[in-house]
Amino acid sequence: MGLRVWSCWLGISTAVLYGSLSLFISILHNVFLLYYVETFVSVYKIDKVSFWVGETVFLIWNSLNDPLFGWLSDHSFLSSPQSGQQIASPEVVVRRLRSVARHGPLFALSFLAFWVAWARPGLQFLVCLCLYDGFLTAVDLSHSALLADLAVSAADRTQLNFYCSLFSAVGSLSVFLSYSFWDKDDLSSFRLFCVALAALSALGFAVASRLLRRKFQGEARPRLDEDEQLRELCVGQAPLVQEKAVTLGEYLSQLSKHKNFMWFVSMNLVQVFHCHFNSNFFPLFLEHLLSDRISPSTGSFLLGISYIAPHVNNLYFLTLCKRFGVYEVVRWLFILKLALSGTMLLAGADQIYLLCFFIASNRVFTEGTCKLLNLVVTDLVDEDFVLNRRQQAASALLFGMVALVTKPGQTFAPLVGTWLLCVYTGYDIFERDVGHEAVQAAVSSREQAVTLRQGCFYLLVFVPVTCALLQLLTWSRFTLHGKHLQHIKALRQGAQHCRPTDVKAI
Template sequence: MGVRFIAGVFHLPTAVLYGSLSFFLSVLHNVFLLYYVDTFVSVYKIDKLSFWVGETIFLIWNSLNDPLFGWLSDHVFLSAKQSSIEISTPEVVLKRLRALSRNGPLFALSFLAFWVSWAHPGLQFLICLCLYDSFLTMVDLNHNALLADLAVSADERTRLNFHCSLFSAIGSLSVFASYTVWNKEDFFSFRIFCVILAAISALGFTVSTWLLRQRFRTGTNTASDQEILKELYVEESSASPEKKITLLEYLRQLSRHRNFLWFVCMNLVQVFHCHFNSNFFPLFLEHLLSDRISVSTGSFLLGISYIAPHLNNMYFLSLCRKYGVYTVVRWLFIIKLLLSLFMLLAGPERIYLLCIFIASNRVFTEGTCKLLNLVITDLVDEDFVLNRRKQAASALMFGMVALVTKPGQTFAPLIGTWLLCVYTGYDIFQRDALNNISAEPQMDSSPFLTVTLRQGCFYLLVFIPITCALLQLFAWSHFTLHGKRLITVKAYRQAQNEIPPDIKTI
């Protein structure tokens, strides 16, 4: 039985092994997002100044480390001599897998550093956040870059992304399990729970990357694979000299990459909207629904918002196979606009519609974010063709996209709280804790503040998606990497030989 199981593991499809990496990432990251702030504020009693200093430094590092790590990972590909690369072995894929095998377990260890007090809260907060985000970035960049390196065809990339969504949804179940052990007064059970999660994640990264590396090492001697690997390269005249590309030159090339510029404009708005929904989800539940729905219904809405985007994304990916990513994303923007306009006309008193809208708004917005990785892989292909690269710089492209779009994470709470304060006069940062936010209206003898705050939350809920959808539709209408242009770009990458669309059997 044991032998049969081991044999089955060795014959798992590449897409399953690739997708499983999403499980080992999400099983930790969702727990981190839910509890790290509450742990430092309520358990370790971090002071406000240390918290904001740590968050500010983290926001700067969070934006800069993506392009930095992407450049360190891929700059060698931009100036490598064609003749020095042994294209009979998938060096690019093996390089990504080696990075994942190292950084995956370190990512799990950095996750554990949050749940035990080992330094002054302010110092521990800063060190833990920067360490965790560094390893998270390395894992994310290399995992996303593999999506572009493992396959060129849109069909195979959507299949890989489908497995990522499936395993991410399974990994999100750790959020539900964490509720049973979360206790601020007795932290021991939660710590044991986190140790178990980290062990599963570290072991999973080690085993999955080892299996994938064995597959690529042993499977590259066949003539078929030697041909397949040539799709990673564009032949140039042997007389053309090698040109070393600096970071400044690469940035100049990106500044001339029209579709990249329109995409990051659209994606900046998307990142803003995703984090706005996450930041203000509890606020909307509190002021729009808390007196109209039960606690269990509110918990269900919160829980489903973590799992449903991954499940929903699997359906979106099936549509992408049929109609293309560009068309599906455009229709998602249109649906977001129409639903928001409909909710605006319906008003805040339609409770069931409001519940559906609050949940669906986050689910559809998060679902769109998951599809955009496919668009970035297409941009990798176009960058490869436009600049006649010897090797596609996948991780660097993902890093540059993150550099431009991650400020949306900061804009979301700043703009949202500013708009709420302008409309209602209510400053959320004057409260000691977000959980007590509903206390302020009750302290006022007049119901006017309650009504005004409720109305302000409703307008914030509907006008932000309307504005985001209009801006995104405008930017997306200028994005031309679809249809015949996309087919031409992919054909050029595969033009060296008559080859299958994938580097390995997906």
């Protein structure tokens, strides 16, 4: 009976198993993004200096751990066959799956450290953020790299991303459920809810990665045997093989000359900032722009739909990507973001139904864009492989270098947001005790309430307008699409099938 059940599990497709890993990441990470700032500010009463110091240290760690883990994972792939043993693609995939199985449960445990006060708020804030992001990076980097390692063609990668979006949508249900358990005056129910999520996530990582590894090894062995036979027929040096190992300095020099990489990370830095700005300040916008105009159930619905809809909507975006290409879909999403923001600005803050739609859609389209960008990074992996004549695509390392430049946007979002709110309205979310009562009394006055509401509205509208303009400018300089992209993929696929310059006559 046990063997029959195991055989049924092994019958699940590789794309489904790969996509399921997104479920176990999203059920925790969405809750983290929504509640970690409010927990430390409103529940643990962290002071402003400790908050800024923690976010600054987190900025440094958050930026450096991705390329660090990527280099540790992939630096051996940058060696040529003369300077080291060549590593077959199936072995690369198995390595990444072992990393997911090892770090996934630790990621789930680090998530739990946020919701119980076990140290001074400033110290706990710093330690929790760095631990959580370290394990999240280890898992997410391996998972993202697998997208480039499991498939090369755009159609296959789109299918893998399709299941990621599908399972991420299911994982976003944790946001709906969390709203029922969240009570900042009593976190006991919320803590039990988080323990259940963490247990489900840890078990899911262990089971899914093991099944995927067993399934991939079974599927890859015939291809590996075929590759060995082809290598025996090969004579001469491959045109895409380097003559020596690549040092970190040389790799960074190569990357700095990769123009499409530079334009992409410039655009993506703004995208990461906007995504986390929406996540961090969504409850604030609901409270000060809509709380007295809509019912609590409507607010809960807007909150939940803003987390689920991006993944569901992404299923449609991916079908558009198959038809028009990722570049065009992303460009039109930037134009749509600019158009919606301009319309909302002209309509004003008193159009409640339009405001509800804009608050939700702003997050939906922004998050939807983020989900598509991994496909662009995999294309950059292909271009890096061809331009620098790699023996094996260093996918995790390239994902890590993208994160090195773009992850600071995650830290800038709450810092810039709280600063702009204070500048526009004079409202400081860190004021408390006697001063806090005075601020609350001032805010409760009609004049101050109007100022705060208007400031939140301008913050809500002008941030996406600015982001969209910057992104359209940088994205117009990106050239890895159309015929150029097709040429790059053809070169990579040809290089992986057979590297030699000649083949023995049979």
